Amino acid sequence: MKILAALCFALASSGALAQHSHGVGQLGIVVENDRLTLLLEIPQHDLVGFERAAKTAREQVTVQATLEKLGQPERLFTPAAAGQCVLAEKSITAPLLTGGQATGGHGDVEARYVYRCVQPAALNELRTSVNKEFPRLRALTVSFAGAKGQKAGRLDAKNPVFAW
């Protein structure tokens, strides 16, 4: 749990210190024992086109579709097949979409996905299609932590695979 706690702290403090940039999300990847944890943090703007609660029926539809997509991580992420990972937990936090107030006019949506892997040693990459599903999002800044150490990187439409 130490690695995960350190990464959560790093993600939380980077979010607190710097205002997010529209078009760029953050992805934390942690492999610890047989668990693969993905922590996704995306400016709400990049998901639905606004950073406040939905006001119109049309915006409500967009919000529902977005939350549905985030609830299906198999549409967003593909861990290396050799790892034999199966989704075990997921949670989505979208304060502005569920009645919260914006701070400084900005708001993020966070998603956390936990997988259990039969062959965690064979798990050596993650493919994403987040940019395809959410075209406003140009890139994800990646922080990885695993048994062999830490690594940073970037995922975008041209480079959809992060390897370690």
Ligand SMILES: [Zn+2]
């Ligand atoms: Zn914003």
